[in-house]
Amino acid sequence: MLYKKVLENPENYTFDVDSLGTPSVTSPIEGRQFIDNGERVLFGDDQQRFLQLVKEGRTLPSFEKAGPREKIYHDPAWTRAAIVTCGGLCPGLNDVIKSIVETLYFDYGVRHIFGIRYGFEGLIPEFKHEPMMLDPDAVDKIHEEGGTILGSSRGPQDVGRMCDTLERLNVNMLFCIGGDGTLRGARAIAEEVQRRKQKVSVIGVPKTIDNDLSFIGRSFGFETSVYSTSEVLTSAHVEAKGAVNGIGLVKLMGRDSGFIAAYASLANSVVNFCLIPEQPFELDGEQGLLRALERRLEGGKDHAVIVVAEGAGQDLFKDIPEQKDASGNVLKNDIGTFLKAKISAHFKAKNIPCALKYFDPSYTIRSVPAFGTDAILCYGLAENAVHAAMQGKNNMVVGHNGLHFTHVPIEMATMERQKVNVEGPLWYSVLGATRQNDYFNGRFK
Amino acid sequence: MLYKKVLENPENYTFDVDSLGTPSVTSPIEGRQFIDNGERVLFGDDQQRFLQLVKEGRTLPSFEKAGPREKIYHDPAWTRAAIVTCGGLCPGLNDVIKSIVETLYFDYGVRHIFGIRYGFEGLIPEFKHEPMMLDPDAVDKIHEEGGTILGSSRGPQDVGRMCDTLERLNVNMLFCIGGDGTLRGARAIAEEVQRRKQKVSVIGVPKTIDNDLSFIGRSFGFETSVYSTSEVLTSAHVEAKGAVNGIGLVKLMGRDSGFIAAYASLANSVVNFCLIPEQPFELDGEQGLLRALERRLEGGKDHAVIVVAEGAGQDLFKDIPEQKDASGNVLKNDIGTFLKAKISAHFKAKNIPCALKYFDPSYTIRSVPAFGTDAILCYGLAENAVHAAMQGKNNMVVGHNGLHFTHVPIEMATMERQKVNVEGPLWYSVLGATRQNDYFNGRFK
Amino acid sequence: MLYKKVLENPENYTFDVDSLGTPSVTSPIEGRQFIDNGERVLFGDDQQRFLQLVKEGRTLPSFEKAGPREKIYHDPAWTRAAIVTCGGLCPGLNDVIKSIVETLYFDYGVRHIFGIRYGFEGLIPEFKHEPMMLDPDAVDKIHEEGGTILGSSRGPQDVGRMCDTLERLNVNMLFCIGGDGTLRGARAIAEEVQRRKQKVSVIGVPKTIDNDLSFIGRSFGFETSVYSTSEVLTSAHVEAKGAVNGIGLVKLMGRDSGFIAAYASLANSVVNFCLIPEQPFELDGEQGLLRALERRLEGGKDHAVIVVAEGAGQDLFKDIPEQKDASGNVLKNDIGTFLKAKISAHFKAKNIPCALKYFDPSYTIRSVPAFGTDAILCYGLAENAVHAAMQGKNNMVVGHNGLHFTHVPIEMATMERQKVNVEGPLWYSVLGATRQNDYFNGRFK
């Protein structure tokens, strides 16, 4: 895993974030402590390794600390900012937009803020998506709604033409809210504007409902998504208990990482089997899922609830050729409907009564507004994205370590997906809550 | 419609409810006004017709009034009651069970109450579903959960063998909570016990989440279901607005009647098209759904939300042979996935961008607990079911007219499905809220 | 009770609703069945009494049937409508406003709709509350929020000056959404405009969260309020169970009628004592509340939940002189804090440990948006208010009997408050659910 590599060779992972030039404008912010430019935030908390690195005279793994600086690069009076949201919906998009606008407007006095419509399409003239003009009144209540007021789209657009649009609009800072693919697009824009010597700060706010980007801490929308799964798990449980050998099968988000499935199974402990991409499983045989289900239903428990991440069990589809979506993501085979068919067929063949109810709630989960502390995380990310942009930073995203916000080069955030460590405490807690290995192994406590 | 036939010939529809014999036991209920045996509740409120019927010396359409009687038939001390829930889940099942138990226990002092497990299966010994013993402690908190603590199953069982079980258990009242098929089963039991001269009151509590049984008034669970649809409609709206030409397509319950779809479209007025079984529609052509969708998306509205009842548009599947489920209901062709495919293909063929998101929330809607006034309706139905049973009534369900509860012969309740009147105020309100005919017709106000 | 008087002498209660003149304009509504002017809706369903009245050649109690007419009085092209909301908040106000606007706009093509700000104050120039201009875009999403976008205020204003304002604005229909006091104000306006021969239709939409107006059926907002009480009752229950002899005391709305308290106690059956204005109770003595509480806590149940309507137990404040609020309503003495003090003092004096937690959630309950079927009721009332106004009706409110909407003279709706019948099935169900008389009497089942 990437985390281990960083601890082994922190030197290889300690970059300065790109910068458009030396900040020389005095910040208009008053009554607040500024962050010194040299301040850094440690990555991780492994004391032993840190002491060892220090003894060896080496670097500790760390990121630039985010926050307002006394000197900034862009002159607020001349600043023209643009915001774009890309990819699938995620709770908190509107909170991020709102807070970027309010911080630009109230903290820095910026008065020209464009909302780019429908993702990167909005930067390509042919699509004829006129930008919205944003100010505090326009965004006052948008946090009460899910989705994004800007609209979104998938897939890349021509980098040169997007930079042309930024130039034509005289935009000097672009906030890109999106996931893996979007951030790669943002990186391409950031590198192109540098090549052209356009003075545009390209700053990402990392969006991944799956919580699978590296180095950025828990991603916004994740907490809300976990909370939102609770209701559908309760429904699956109620349906399962309502029938003889009832099975509630719930497919949740998680293309490459099982964080939502794992957290959901802990947050509402009605789940008996949690299947994630990081932990392969078999369908048939003595250790297979079908036999495990039989053991559960035989053993006096007359129902079962199964949570499956959409990326789980992909090796069960060996013979099917790979397909990709508009953003270039490999399309997963539909493990949900696959399991639904296999389980029903299995019990029918064995003449065991079984009523399987299938749930696929992804759109409902991701389209809600962000709640409570998750909304606050959105504000923190957005605020610090604005501070970074005003400093003239470029080609970076805002991250956090739970205590402080950080500047993370886009390159690092997209280097490798974060995964559930199946030997770590999260997965162990899931195994403890579900007791699923008892059913897979046939040994009970 | 049945309602018109009743108004025309009320004599044909005015039955006495079956009775096991003359009530001669004094009710243990104190401090409460009893209902006289002759009291009846008018059906409908059509003054003109009523006056005309009276002038002609004819009968007014009416039902026996439900409620406690001074004399009852079954001796509470010897009473052994059984409760069974059948068919699909519906909000309020546990409220009905709870209230039957509490009324039997506290009002009449009945101490032997069986909960039959998993529907009619629980009355057939081979299935080995042991009955639960129910008392107020056992049901104290069950109303906080959706589903049914008794479990349910679909399909009929052998009537003779079920009656044998009732005889063996010495049960003298059976409460059947279920829909059309279940009530037909209850009627068969009621008629068989009468044939055998078993003194068993078979009383139904009509369950239809679709609100499509006749003469029983608004059915329990319906109000909660309508409320529960709101969240998914909001999600569909958020998803639709989040993409260029986004379409949110939501399939809701409603096999033969579009009540849930119609009410849902009114209760959360984000719906642009509401499609129900009672109102056929075409897919293609100038008046077709596809052209209507185009008109909406062309007309400056860049999104659309469609609600479709599961029984809508069945004539679009002309060539597919009919199939039935375990309860004998004709299986509907899946209009949801059909429309999803047709709409996507249409816009792709026309090279119009379009992002369709499909929602099928039925299990999530029906598995919640009953809320507020809907829970209170459950209690009223259950309470009056117990009063009817104690009086020795048989072969009936409890209904209501909004003001009073009534005794309705099972035969009448299952005579004909209640439908949305597409010339009446409900449907007109839906047309007003959605403005869908403007899009079908191409004329706008 | 008023209901009995009506059944005895329906002639005294059968009015024609006031009318500005003979409708002669053809309604622009198409594709819909119109209501004939003579159609009436029966009030009640007492078959015996109805038959007797018919035999005696007398009138049946009934109201004019609401709904669209073929001929209307006001010319839509010249119509200038105004909407005003008065008194305390109630769920559904925005739904009513929205639906009045949409029906005026889409069904009749009315293009001038004023939103009067802050109740009747908005009709008095000195207050300088400029009216809002309303159209479908302005009200598109207001149903998602509680409260009223127009604002509200309490208390009457000078009738002559309000009519002057209507004249100056050329308003020919005024929709007044409010309770008892507001409707009396509306009646005064209606009578004044008739005196002046101003052609203004004054139509009320009756608002009473307490559900205590006569002849109008269940009032809008009531269903939502009942639902909203559930959460606070659960909190009170959790707090009560969390302490030795914990008592959760919840004051709910209900100045003169205990409908909310009664329904709330049924809808979430954690309540042990429900105290309402219609059922006096003593504090001290063997039959008093304090002794009843002791019995409950002694009897092995170590907690209690009490719901008290704000108008309950007012005779316990004999010596305190009466006070009134701005709308002229008698101010109730605060039974909630009174009971809180009395109960705490009582157990302290007896040296019985007791932890009382007090809840006063009224503002939280009344400020939510209307849900599901309650929202639909709002639309129906509003739609029919518009139809009535267009017909030139005056000095009336819209009511319903569960099946049909009706025209009810303001005079009748405000004649006498509707009360919980403490000998009827609602109260009996509450007694059954709480078992409170067992504690008051000291006899248990």
Add this chain to the structure above:
Amino acid sequence: MLYKKVLENPENYTFDVDSLGTPSVTSPIEGRQFIDNGERVLFGDDQQRFLQLVKEGRTLPSFEKAGPREKIYHDPAWTRAAIVTCGGLCPGLNDVIKSIVETLYFDYGVRHIFGIRYGFEGLIPEFKHEPMMLDPDAVDKIHEEGGTILGSSRGPQDVGRMCDTLERLNVNMLFCIGGDGTLRGARAIAEEVQRRKQKVSVIGVPKTIDNDLSFIGRSFGFETSVYSTSEVLTSAHVEAKGAVNGIGLVKLMGRDSGFIAAYASLANSVVNFCLIPEQPFELDGEQGLLRALERRLEGGKDHAVIVVAEGAGQDLFKDIPEQKDASGNVLKNDIGTFLKAKISAHFKAKNIPCALKYFDPSYTIRSVPAFGTDAILCYGLAENAVHAAMQGKNNMVVGHNGLHFTHVPIEMATMERQKVNVEGPLWYSVLGATRQNDYFNGRFK
């Protein structure tokens, strides 16, 4: 602040956690990585200071890392555990209880688990609160309910007698879930059992809805509380907007620290004034709250929402003598009703119309069940409390730093209350979201 002192002199704050003896029993846990006894978790992430400390050859601030060890102290087969919950309710209590029971039962095979009733009272025989026997079935669904199934009480009990009870019951591990006062009680027990050489592990799970304990990271229940405030803030906003110069005044928890008030104001950004204990304010004068409110209402905003923490503005009550509650906490003067009276009187005196609505939702907020990631935090704390107890740790609480769980001596956790840093980013964000200083200062952006 304590945090600074720790960074200056980490040596003074680096303790070993108390231990009953050398662990020599092999843990029954399989298939999981154990934590080495020496592993520590850094406190904070200040790289500069850490490097400096290392250069000076000094200690880095850190805590023992929590988690399962290969060798444990208590023999599971002989273990008798007890769980007690004290003080006010907090979301997540039942999750903590559930997870302690499940970890003891499934991970270690412990079969004797007592639930002590009603706080420390349950350890004193006179109160006659019989303990509950706990196992996985007993706790299976308790996480769905707020409160604590064990009940709670306030105030200390005799330490010697509590230790006698533990001895009599043969209890060798006591889990104390509670706040400041409870943990001090737990510390007294821990020290007394050490004095007596009773082999009892006393392990705390820190409970503080105010999030004001030091060194333990975000406390369980806090996230849920923040989320739960959202609804009441929306109500306050709706009520405020519904009246001319409407003011919604909401008192939230926060006796010494304003975390809930601050987070609530960020999580639902309808708040205009957030008043917390850490930031004194004046009532009168040009910089006072009353003048600030006037400025807001004058300035075209016709409403205001005020959030006040219960411990805010205590210096406004100079002349009132201090009082304490049963747990020894200084009772705060009621700032909520004080402000309500002062604001109303002020505007009345100035003859400015003003409708103030007051909300005091504390019991409703704290009695809900824990949600989503907050529930998961409860499980993590509980799991690690059990691991610590099995290792023979004593006199400690479980904390976390966002990444890892830690062992924190009770002495440190209760040393000093955590406060909102009014010069830090949290408070700055609140000022940004409310813009309240603009109103206090009379300068607007």
